[in-house]
Amino acid sequence: MIVRNRVLGRIADHLAQQRPGHPLRVAVDGITASGKTTLARELTAALAERGRTAAHLSMDGFHNPRVVRHRLGRDSADGYYADAYDFASFERLVLEPLGPGGDRKYRQRIIDLRSDAPIDEPPVEAPEDLVLVVDGSFLQRELTWDEVVFVDTPFEVARERGTRRDTELLGGLEQAKRAFDQRYHAASRRYLDEVGPAVRATIVLGNADLADPVLRRIGGPAGAxxxxxxxxxxxxxxxxxxxxxxxxxxxxxxxxxxxxxxxxxxxxxxxxxxxxxxxxxxxxxxxxxxxxxxxxxxxxxxxxxxxxxxxxxxxxxxxxxxxxxxxxxxxxxxx
Missing domain, CATH: 3.10.490.10 (Gamma-glutamyl cyclotransferase-like)
Structure with a gap:
């Protein structure tokens, strides 16, 4: 993992230099099972090693309730794309407080995904130099970020990783494959087509080989x-x-x-x-x-x-x- 540590260190060096006058809001975006959560945790640790206060937050804590997420059907790709996440609450409770002029008091989650129970925890006050690293899907659709890392993983690689990871959760290997084909990756393809997240991201990391990732772009969107x-x-x-x-x-x-x-x-x-x-x-x-x-x-x-x-x-x-x-x-x- 020497190459991975070096590449992630370059990204962490870049993020550690950003001081916009408010907490730095970093999205780790990509298709389902591209490696977003692992990367977000690694970047958070690397930033802390460089002396920056850093915290990791997952969009799992900002899902809509199950009745909303599945209103178009459990296997619906359109339902996953449109209804999975409560982006409005995330913008209001996290990104706006941490942005310019915000009070830096943000929520870490509003729902327990497994139990589908709402959570009403008090907000956390962020230091001004905080780097908040957030992993999730569809993060460039309607949210405001300071930096976006797009984890670029081929669908066939992500499908193999995801079905292996979620076999037990989704009730078996065949059920997991069907869920990825019909719901998760069908929605991800729509996201790529409609939003073009790799072009808009400020950092792009090729993550097909976990031990040998490829830094494709850093410092701004394509063409900058x-x-x-x-x-x-x-x-x-x-x-x-x-x-x-x-x-x-x-x-x-x-x-x-x-x-x-x-x-x-x-x-x-x-x-x-x-x-x-x-x-x-x-x-x-x-x-x-x-x-x-x-x-x-x-x-x-x-x-x-x-x-x-x-x-x-x-x-x-x-x-x-x-x-x-x-x-x-x-x-x-x-x-």
Whole structure:
């Protein structure tokens, strides 16, 4: 699981940098049995390791009562899509209080899914720097988020995982297969067709292989462009062509308050592309007399993901203010 831990660490680094002035509301979205809950728990733990206050919440606690969920029939895909979740209550009781101008007092659940009993618990007050990680289905249909992670898993892989997981719950393997085909994944296909959640998400993770997930995009929706400040090998055209498939546009700039150092790279793939095992690395000093020269590169969110994969674990990505006044992502020393 080394690759998984590294990729999830990159996502956690990215989320940990976000400070919008209110708790950060993060959705972990995807088709049924794509691996959303597992990923949400892993991200919550990784954020806590990075010093951010983080909490995990599941949309299981915001289902509609059974009489509403099943009013179109237990096997209805349209019923699952339209009636499974109480999105209005979730927006009112969770997302709005944690959003701009909210009082930060939010509910963690309103129903016990198994017993179908309503729950009236007092709200929890969130610290301003909280990262709330929420897993569920159809999360981009009508809800407001600060970041969205889309867990991109093929239907055939999710079906195998889900039917194995829910065999006992759904009354047997054949019943589980029928439920996924007729209800859960039929509704998920409608969601993909109508909403296009992978395109809208700010982070996309290929999760077909749990041990070897693929970071496909990070930093914004499809087509977005962000600034990446490079003081090292990413300024080299050959490295850009290898990892981005094109030469990038850039402008010279300075990173104040950071001093350049050197690190020895042991990853043979990185050495092969860069041509050296000695790479520059910068460390924060806070001294304005310390400056690091480099280039601000315009990259797509897909290319930012490729840069995350290229950089070794000695580096972490952070958001900084450059000498020109522009904000940019940069890879700094891990510690």
């Amino acid at each position: 462009v962000v600034n990446l400040f490079s003081y090292g090998t990413l300024q080299t055209p050959s490295v850009q062509l290898e990892h981005f498939g094109r030469e990038l546009k850039g402008e010279q700039d300075l990173l104040p308050g950071f001093r350049q150092d050197w690190v020895t790279i042991t990853d043979p793939a990185v050495i092969a592309v860069s041509g050296t095992d000695r790479h520059p690395i910068v460390r924060h000093t806070g001294d304005p007399a310390d400056t690091t020269a480099g280039t601000v590169l315009e990259v797509t969110t897909e290319e930012l993901a490729a840069a995350d994969v290229y950089e070794v674990d000695d580096y972490r990505r952070a958001l900084v203010r450059l000498g020109s006044g522009a904000d940019a992502w940069v890879y700094l020393a891990q510690r």
